[in-house]
Amino acid sequence: MQTLNVVVASRSRAAVDSLAACLAKHDEYKVKVRVIANGHEDPLFGVRELPDLLLLHYSTGSSELNYLAENGLREKLALIVCGPLDDPDAMRLAMRAGARDYLPDNTSESDLIASVARVHEDMQRARTSAAAKLIVVVNGKGGSGASFLATNFAHSLVVDGGARVTLIDLDLQFGGLFRYLDLKPKVGILQALESAHELDEVSAQAFTCEHSSGLRLLAAPSKFLTMADSVSIDKLEAVMDSYLSLNDYVVADSPARLDAVTELCFSRADFIMLITQQSLPHIQDSARQIQLLTSEVGISKQRISVVVNRWSANAEIQADDIKKALRVDELFTVPNSYKIATESINAGIPVAEISRTAPLTKGIRKLQAIVDDPDNKPDPGFLQRLMPNFLGG
Ligand SMILES: Nc1ncnc2c1ncn2[C@@H]1O[C@H](COP(=O)(O)OP(=O)(O)O)[C@@H](O)[C@H]1O
Ligand SMILES: [Mg+2]
CATH class of the missing domain: 3.40.50.2300 (Response regulator)
Structure with missing residues (x-):
């Protein structure tokens, strides 16, 4: 208490x-x-x-x-x-x-x-009710840009939203998010899991590394081979609780496969961002992913937001086709920007730090609508009091 x-x-x-x-x-x-x-x-x-x-x-x-x-x-x-x-x-x-x-x-x-x-x-x-929100980012098909978008979305929550954010790399075997931020973690999620039940604010932060923007990364350094099934779920719960209590948002980049680790994170997620692209194989795999998440893990479809990455207005498959195939009412799109995406990844610099106004940066910033809490919007009475002239009151 x-x-x-x-x-x-x-x-x-x-x-x-x-x-x-x-x-x-x-x-x-x-x-x-x-x-x-x-x-x-x-x-x-x-x-x-x-x-x-x-x-x-x-x-x-x-x-x-x-x-x-x-x-x-x-x-x-x-x-x-x-x-x-x-x-x-x-x-x-x-x-x-x-x-x-x-x-x-x-x-x-x-x-x-x-x-x-x-x-x-x-x-x-x-x-x-003001506690941190957990956002799990996953792709419908490898290479869709889930890790890239998870990192840049988390960065945007910090620099545009002024939020406290920890990004968690859930790919315990091949996790490489540290490269997207040019960080060199010495410790990460495996050490946090070992100390799961003794984590306090100081030790939890010590297992993360901080980017110059203030974004923190709980990395998955790939020196050790870790099988997701050997992770104790109790400990993973404790680690999640600990980082949720220290932040406004926790953004987790999840591998697509369902195992004990990812299943726990999906079921605890407030929002799941499913990253896909405008091609038939991407859409088919994403439909299968949505079906698994809803029928196997029991996630309600309202918690899943579909993000079409590398969006192009000229592609053969258009928004309505994707909505119909995935049976969703709303789509988010992030434009295809090969040049700035490559520059960002090669240099380990978030896109917003390369350009604040590039279409790619703006597209990522707009993803914040996914986590905007409608209950947090001020009611008109409140606005009326603050800005009577503006509202003609
Ligand atoms: N909007 C984009 N425009 C251009 N290239 C992109 C975009 N998003 C991602 N990429 C490229 O896609 C590649 C794969 O992204 P990654 O995040 O590793 O995918 P995933 O995690 O889904 O497997 C990255 O190397 C990046 O260069
Ligand atoms: Mg990835």
């Missing part, structure tokens, strides 16, 4: 001590107290690390609630006020400040804990 950091603030030392004592009985709350001195209106004045919750004990006539109502709560800070029940002004100010609850200043311990527990639950829920 994640701890809830609480600051208990009041002008009265006795009040902070008694509220803090109730919370301190619960291990999941980490409590700091603050006695507000004369002259300070901001109850968090001088607090360096913003807590998750401010529990403010308020007495009529002091100015903290007014300050919070006027200045607004800082992002992600929850507020609970304990104050007099016969003070409607205080309640109104608490409401304006965005308080989650208004408790009587002589609140019972159980009411206080129930109120704090609600904030804690909401915070945990928000953290899990």
